Amino acid sequence: MSDPDPVPTLRAKARELLEQGTVRAVVGYQSHAESGLPVPAVITRPDQAEALVFNPLCAHNLSRYVQGGAEKPVAVVAKACDTRALVVMMQESHIRREDVFVIAMGCTGIVDAARIDERARAPWRRIEAIRTDGDAVAVETDAGVARLSLTEDLLPRCVACPVPQPVIDDVRLGDFPEAPPGRPDPLAAQVAEIEAMGRDERRRFFSETYNRCIRCYACRNVCPLCFCEKCFADETRPQWVPRSTLGGGNELYHMVRAMHLAGRCIGCGACERACPVGLPLMAVNTKMAQVVDGMFGHVAGVRMDDTPPFAVYRDADPDLPGHGGGKS
């Protein structure tokens, strides 16, 4: 059943869920009042459903907004990949399956909003409409139409989309690709490029990267899986990470962040997009995902009945170097 424009169905579904009191809120996307770019929306009244949108600029992973523990679930508009975050949250008992009503949206890739500037003929101020048009997205702005390619202008994480089908859903709207697009993964290529450097060069690369961090914690705050109530970076007794970057601590923050997200990061790229100083945060995220897959055969959030990889072990796990396993 093909449904090329699922937005009317999405609005009807949201309205119905709120009218019948099935959910306490719907988390979705709306158009930003000034720019017209999609931004998160949390609606609680049926009449607000008309504001919901969905299009190939809906980059945010809205599972960041899902909280459990209430009597009624919250409905969340989720791309297939976004559902992986919900699954990890469930595996770690952060939320229960019944805490969320998943409105899974068919998606063939999200385009990079930064490309609108490049593809528009003139400086634009406002987006009037966003239409999918073959293998392009026509972004109609006040300064003419910018056509963004659904292959050339994709977010890096969408190029080789590994999970085009939702892992969990309560309703599916739109068309879902059957299989990954089979394009080479630019994120894996970035890891390979870093690995090809010498060790000293890698050290320089990461020191220079982390030196530029202003420790705004946007990367943490936007991450659907950084849901600890008390982050180690906020702890004061003991204070692992100094409050000010002048006291150091950038590298410690980033290394521990990498460890805390290893085997949990679903690669949504939200952290890197949120970073105001343009740090390549996906390099370490992608690397650690490869490590956990390679060593423990675990991919984050792709199967409901998986156990978090650091909460289990096998006798046959790789051993330390020099102990009949691992690298030395």
Place this chain on the structure above:
Amino acid sequence: MEAVQAQHEDKRPKIVAFLCNWCSYAGADLAGSGRMDYPANLRVIRVPCSGRVDPLFVLKALEQGADAVLVSGCHPGDCHYAKGNYYARRRLTALLELLEFTGVPPHKYRFEWVSASEGKEFAQVIREMVEALNAAEQKAAMAHV
């Protein structure tokens, strides 16, 4: 922590060692009481089990100026709490990959299994670590002439 730092300021390179109480700490003890010859560069932090060692401890010690960090626990199968070191092993092998990927020099960290009877092996690990640190320091000094 600062008092300890001041007291031992002279002894460089400085190795911070997280040793599990039941095997590696006893192994280190044996190395000491057996008067085995190994460098006195260690600052030992005794932990109940290698499973108690959060990667954060290792990274924080390095950040605070430890020249190297050693984590050592009972051999797989021998943990006093049966499986603490199996969990530790997953974390430590993953941490090794992160340290390697981000280009942290290998002489800055070592993760080992040392039993209570392996005093000799413990002394050997420390000797190797100090040698590697000295070699790295010499190389760095050469690079500056």
